Structures are given as structure tokens and as C-alpha cells.
Amino acid sequence: MSGVGPITQDWEPVVIRKKAPNAAAKKDQKVVNAARRSGADIEIIKKSNAGSNKAASSSTSLNTRKLDEETENLTHERVPTELKKAIMQARMDKKLTQAQLAQLINEKPQIIQEYESGKAIPNQQIIGKLERALGAKLRGKK
Template identity: 90%
Template sequence: MSGGFSQDWEPIVIRKKAPTSAAKKDEKVVNAARRAGAEIESIKKSNAGSNKAASSSTSLNTRKLDEETEIVAHERVPSELKKAIMQGRMDKKLTQSQLAQLINEKPQIIQEYESGKAIPNQQIIGKLERALGVKLRGKK
């Protein structure tokens, strides 16, 4: 298998672009001022290095959020749904993990639904209805 294969072991060095003369001049001025004991103030630009232009819509959105006084919370599982899921699971003599396996979800999802901490998802509720043979959606 000795062919004409050889490796080039010469190192390749990749460097950043050399600083421009204006940047060097600014750096020299700042260093000279530091040596002289002058107070130097540096300013951080908030959009430096980003692709976004500063837009007024961002400030409008943050102002709206600041002025918002209403407490917003996600909808949680109603107690009737919690009880219906628990009752259907008990009737089928299934554990939470067995039911989760039947509907291809994590056991934690069933636990959250039965404790009322979950945010209702119609797909999961549909899977639960089919697996348990119980109607969970409809009249409230």
C-alpha cells in the first residue's frame, strides 16, 4: 500500500487582520494618557458587533411590558379533567407510567395532568381519551 501519499507537516498560521493605522494611533493615545495618569472612560456600545440596527419597536415593546399591570398566567388543567383522567386510569388498572407508555409520552406528563400543573395540550388529551376510552373534552 505504499503509494504516492505524503502528508504536508508545515504549520499554517491563521491571524486576525492587522489593526489599521487609526486603531494603532488610538491605542497609543489611550496608553499615553494612562501613563500620564489621566482618567480614561470607556463606553460599551450595546449593539456593537451585532447585525441588528437599534430600532424603536424594541423600546416600545419593553415600555408596554413595564406598564403592564395585569398578571398573566398559563391556563392549567381543570379539576374535572384531572379527576376524569385519574378515574379512567384507575378503571383500567393502569399506573401513571403504564398509561404514559400507552400514549408514547413521559410519565411526568401524566403526573402533571393528574396534579393539575400541566398546560392543556389537545393532542395529549386526545391520546388519553383513546387510551382510556373516556371522553375528556367537550362540555365544560
């Protein structure tokens, strides 16, 4: 380091401090207890309805009242009796099991079982696959 000049030492003190505690740290139980021991002022604020669900359950809103007064029975459309009988009859005519038919149309055997028991929600794509695999018309009999 030639030609720079005389090297001097800076003797000013350097103070390193931690950041001020954030809001969550101020509410920490350890911090609050330490402040109590040191005699610092502690502000206690009681929030109304804190830790309870009274606001949500005490008053029935307009929507919940409408739902309670609703009398219409909403259900999914199910496979009609004619369709399930037609699927079963066509499958029996071809001498196929439910599992074999399911494999032919690339679906799970459970789907065929649901269609034949009437529990399935009708899907036109699956009904179309069944018609092609069984060679029978299943739709249009309503």
C-alpha cells in the same frame, strides 16, 4: 535554454514591506507605548459613555414604562379540575399506573403526572391519546 539569447542579471533592488497596521493594531497597547517612546504624536479621544451602560439604564423608555404600568396578570391556561379528576378516575378504573398509561400513549410519565396534578398546559393531541387509551370521554365537559 538554447536560442533564447544572452542571460542577464537584473540588479535592481527589491523592497519588501509589511502591510500598514490596521485600526486594531494601531490601538494595541504595545504599539501605543512604542509610539510614545519614539516621540510620535498620539491622539487621545475620550468617547462619551464609553464602557458604561448609562444610556440603557438612565432613562426609562416608553415601552418599559408601559410594562411597569401593566396590571393584567398573564398566565398560561392550566388543566381544569374536571379534566384531571376524569383522567385519574379513568386510569384507576383501568388499573393502570401513571407510567403504564404514559407508555400506552407514547409519552413520558412526567406528562401524565403533570396532567393529573393540574400543572400541564392542555394539549388537545395528548388529551385525544388519553381518551383513546382510557376509553373515556375527557373533553367536552366544560
